[in-house]
Amino acid sequence: MNIYAILISVSLVITGLLLFSVFKQKNRNQLQRFFAIDLFLLLVLCVFVLLQILLSDLLHIPPVYFDYFAYICACFFPVTLFLTSLVFANTKLKLKKRHLLLFVVPIISLLVLWTNDLHHLFYVTYSINLKETVFGAYFIVHSIYSYAFLGIALAYLLIYSIKNSGFFSKQSILIVIGTVIPVVINALATFGVVASTIYITPITFFIGVSFYYVAIFRFQFLSVSPIALQRIVDRISDSYLILNYDNVITDFNETFLKTFNFTANSIRNTDFNKLLDSSYTDIDELILALDKAKHSLETFTFQRHFSKLNKYFNIEINNITSKGNFLGTLILFKDITQHMEDMQTIQNNQNMLVEKERLASLGQMIGGIAHNLKTPIMSIAGAAEGLSDLVKEYDSSVGDPEVTVADHHDIAHDMDTWIDKIKTHTSYMSDIITAVKGQAVTLSESESNSFTVEELLKRINILMKHELKNALIDLNIDVKIDSSVVLNGNVNSLVQVVNNLISNAIQSYNGKTNESIDLVVDKNGSSIVILVADHGCGMPQEVKDKLFKEMITTKGKNGTGLGLFMSYSTIRGHFNGNMTFESEINKGTTFKIVLPIM
Secondary structure (H helix, E strand, O other): OOHHHHHHHHHHHHHHHHHHHHHHOOOOOHHHHHHHHHHHHHHHHHHHHHHHHHHHHHHOOOHHHHHHHHHHHHHHHHHHHHHHHHHHHHOOOOOOHHHHHHHHHHHHHHHHHHOHHHHOOOEEEOOOEHHHOEEOHHHHHHHHHHHHHHHHHHHHHHHHHHHOOOOOHHHHHHHHHHHHHHHHHHHHHHOOOOOOEOOHHHHHHHHHHHHHHHHHHOOOHHHOOHHHHHHHHHHOOOEEEEEOOOOEEEEEOHHHHHHHOOOHHHHOOOEHHHHOOOOOOOOHHHHHHHHHHOOOOOOEEEEEEEOOOOEEEEEEEEEEEEOOEEEEEEEEEEEOHHHHHHHHHHHHHHHHHHHHHHHHHHHHHHHHHHHHHHHHHHHHHHHHHHHHHHHHHHHHHOOOOOOOHHHHHHHHHHHHHHHHHHHHHHHHHHHHHHHHHHHOOOOOOOOOEEEEHHHHHHHHHHHHHHHHHHHOEEEEEEEOOOOOOEEEEOHHHHHHHHHHHHHHHHHOOOOOOOEEEEEEEEEEOOEEEEEEEOOOOOOOHHHHHHOOOOOOOOOHHHOOOHHHHHHHHHHHHHOOOEEEEEEEOOOEEEEEEEEEOO
């Protein structure tokens, strides 16, 4: 057995194994099916060339007769490879009747070959040595047609391999090389550029099959459709870049080009460090993360504002490895500009709602404050009138011999009495002003200070006195701890929370009078517990399910739902405490505030 027989036998075995492995796969895609057809044609070529070598001289059969069958591959392979390249380029090919026209010339070529003895249009003189072969007129038509389709197929494979360079570049290069070698060598041999025999065809195709084998089983090239994947990543909303070890850009998607206003030619093989300069953003942290990602499986994530684009991005950096080998770095750019704008809008709206709630609360206080101030003002006015009378009486007594020393002391004592009353009323007015001033600040104020339980209850009593009196509701305050216990935080915020709970408790009675609300202050371990309990209508289940989770209200257009939502947020955020509740229809509701003692 000569060397050609050995090489072709090896090619036959490898092709057969490869074809078997393709058929063995489940759920074969269209690309794999077309590739199996290509392999089958190569198998036919190897079989009949091997038979020609082994049996032609042994059985005295003219070698050309074996070529009649071997040319099934030579005639149909260019067309099937062309269709394979179309599937490769378009992911999936919808076969139509017009595609059958592609096989007309190959069928004619076979018919001309099989009847060559009658007209010699294919071969004038046949020989195993190609230089001794004289081709007929039709062979030129056959060659032009075959090499045209091979060239187009190669072009498709090459173009779409380049389009998909980067992640699948190795697999694409292998497929292209595996196709180029047999086509180029056969073309050179056919046109007499190099001396060769007809056996060069299966041998070169064997080399091509070897490259296919590596592409399929080493890189699983046909297990996915690379162009389909490229189209998918081009359609996703996130931008991505792939960099090599030197931070040179090797791959990207269409979204990146559109987002950053680049063209493919302008960024491919460009140094990333120079691409996104300081006119876009501060990239020092990006460069540092890229260097760290090369030696770490950690994902580096951070936000950046790109001033040149006026956009915000969430950037994620990961390395790409295969079997421990570093292949490149993947950078994902998630555009969060709209999210940032939405968050700002939500913040603005929330601030407006908070301000609306605060002003509504202040509006409810105005009537009570006016009433609370009216009484001490009238008392001070009365005291001033009494002092005025005493001043006149004292003035008229000067030099009067009938006025004794004891009388002077009585006048002075009456003056002190009126002055003490004025001091009491002014102190009360001062407390009212302090309480109101505290509630006039915005809910967003984060000032932290210390206050006692006594101070807290005094402000609550002052601010809620009028609303409770108007509703004819009693507030039963039960302090079970030392009122001098100190709490840390913004007293105004806590007053607003408790006042909101008391107001809700008043409204739970739906206008009923002579009811009561319990305000209990107790201690549980290292925490202060404040309970606000009513015996009103209670809350339905749908309200309880959403309470503290969203701004829900049972007051219709008269409520924003912000009170309890913000109260819960205040207790958790400003006091590091907790707020819970229990409620039952027609039996009442109890809110429990737990505050740690610092």
